[in-house]
Amino acid sequence: MTSSPEEIGELIVALLPRLRRFARSLSRNQHDADDLAQVAVERALRHRGQFRAGANLSSWLFGIMKNAWLDDRRARARRAEVALPDDSGEHPAVTPADTNTSLWSVSEAMDKLPEEQRLAIACVLVEGMSYKEAAEVLEIPIGTLTSRLARGRTALAAALADEKVGAAT
Amino acid sequence: MKYDDDTLMAFADGELDEVKRAEIAAAVENDPELARRVAQHRALRDRVAGAFGPVLGQPVPERLVNTARGAEPARRGEVVQFPVRGKPPGMPWRAREWGAMAASLALGAVISWKLLSPAEPLMTASNGSLVARGALAAALERQLAGTQTEADPVRIGLSFETRDGHFCRSFQLRDAGTAGLGCRIAGEWRIPVTTEAAAGDLRQAASPPPAVLQAIEARIAGEALDATGEEKARDAGWDPVRR
Numbered sequence: 001m002t003s004s005p006e007e008i009g010e011l012i013v014a015l016l017p018r019l020r021r022f023a024r025s026l027s028r029n030q031h032d033a034d035d036l037a038q039v040a041v042e043r044a045l046r047h048r049g050q051f052r053a054g055a056n057l058s059s060w061l062f063g064i065m066k067n068a069w070l071d072d073r074r075a076r077a078r079r080a081e082v083a084l085p086d087d088s089g090e091h092p093a094v095t096p097a098d099t100n101t102s103l104w105s106v107s108e109a110m111d112k113l114p115e116e117q118r119l120a121i122a123c124v125l126v127e128g129m130s131y132k133e134a135a136e137v138l139e140i141p142i143g144t145l146t147s148r149l150a151r152g153r154t155a156l157a158a159a160l161a162d163e164k165v166g167a168a169t
Numbered sequence: 170m171k172y173d174d175d176t177l178m179a180f181a182d183g184e185l186d187e188v189k190r191a192e193i194a195a196a197v198e199n200d201p202e203l204a205r206r207v208a209q210h211r212a213l214r215d216r217v218a219g220a221f222g223p224v225l226g227q228p229v230p231e232r233l234v235n236t237a238r239g240a241e242p243a244r245r246g247e248v249v250q251f252p253v254r255g256k257p258p259g260m261p262w263r264a265r266e267w268g269a270m271a272a273s274l275a276l277g278a279v280i281s282w283k284l285l286s287p288a289e290p291l292m293t294a295s296n297g298s299l300v301a302r303g304a305l306a307a308a309l310e311r312q313l314a315g316t317q318t319e320a321d322p323v324r325i326g327l328s329f330e331t332r333d334g335h336f337c338r339s340f341q342l343r344d345a346g347t348a349g350l351g352c353r354i355a356g357e358w359r360i361p362v363t364t365e366a367a368a369g370d371l372r373q374a375a376s377p378p379p380a381v382l383q384a385i386e387a388r389i390a391g392e393a394l395d396a397t398g399e400e401k402a403r404d405a406g407w408d409p410v411r412r
Contacts, residue, residue, distance in 0.1 A: 005239055009237050009238045009239055010237075013234055013237045017224070017225045018225065020224055021224040024221055024224045030224070033224075034230055038232065042236055045237070102219060103220045106216065106221070110217075125213070125214050125218055126217055126218060126221045128383050130184065131182070146178070146179065149178070153210065156213065160213075
């Protein structure tokens with residue numbers, strides 16, 4: 001059974017706050033995050049026929065967002081090769097004065113992580129997914145997820161500690 | 170017994186089976202070094218979750234809502250208040266997660282919230298933790314879930330023992346709609362997570378909001394205390410050793 005576009009649309013509307021949070025943890029600012037969420041929602045609606053009734057809609061949407069984010073990173077990397085180094089099309093990161101310092105500092109530290117570690121952290125620590133659900137969303141075995149998560153945690157803790165030292169000097 | 174970091178991480182994330190969980194909980198109690206490593210995992214988790222939590226409470230841009238409903242994209246920059254589930258559209262979304270505040274305390278800022286009366290802050294920051302004060306601290310220390318009344322400013326929910334040997338209690342502030350978890354550590358009630366509950370959640374106060382539930386699930390050892398266990402723990406001063 002396939003849900004009607006209206007039904008899926010309303011279910012997605014209900015998930016938008018979580019989709020924005022997940023997107024925010026993968027982006028440097030809320031504007032880029034909302035662009036990412038928009039692309040993911042458009043893709044989800046276009047491919048809604050692939051969604052199996054009874055499956056977990058949020059996992060499916062997070063998976064689509066993960067792919068959209070990686071596609072965008074690849075496209076930016078390609079553009080950066082042929083354009084000026086700073087012409088990435090990204091909006092600048094928020095400054096500490098713009099928002100709460102906690103979001104800013106954690107977001108900056110996340111931005112330093114390799115993509116696969118950042119995704120693992122976003123699924124488990126930001127979205128609170130179980131290892132099993134996170135592995136499904138990221139389409140990787142659980143063992144791979146846990147090793148990325150462990151390395152991501154170590155790197156993130158180090159980045160946050162660095163930042164504290166940097167702020168003190 | 171040595172435990173590798175992956176095992177301690179899985180323990181901190183609530184991912185181990187019962188047997189392994191109990192084994193590590195016991196080891197953590199007797200080994201300050203293990204306890205420190207588990208606490209580090211939890212602190213990072215709380216900090217990251219707290220940093221991004223407030224995004225949930227922000228108004229969702231109208232262009233996203235329109236896209237989900239299959240409409241033409243709206244102009245950028247327009248926002249709508251996200252409707253609370255089960256409420257008519259137009260109700261402001263009030264579930265703001267306050268975990269970020271607890272996390273930002275790592276910066277050493279001293280902040281206080283005057284949630285009930287201007288004279289009496291219910292939580293203050295102290296040494297990087299959010300700590301309960303005033304009526305909230307009193308309720309966490311003395312109030313029993315079974316005998317509390319509608320008139321009490323704080324409503325106590327679940328009380329339980331954590332895997333690393335502390336007691337925690339979930340709570341909700343009746344007036345402010347703030348919910349959270351208080352854990353008694355080193356003689357004070359620390360608040361690892363607080364959430365501003367949506368207005369609609371207040372009426373179904375029996376069930377803590379998702380952010381608090383998640384914090385409970387990440388910490389609880391076994392079952393929540395029943396009324397007898399709760400009273401005993403209170404009378405023992407929330408000291409697991411003396412219980």
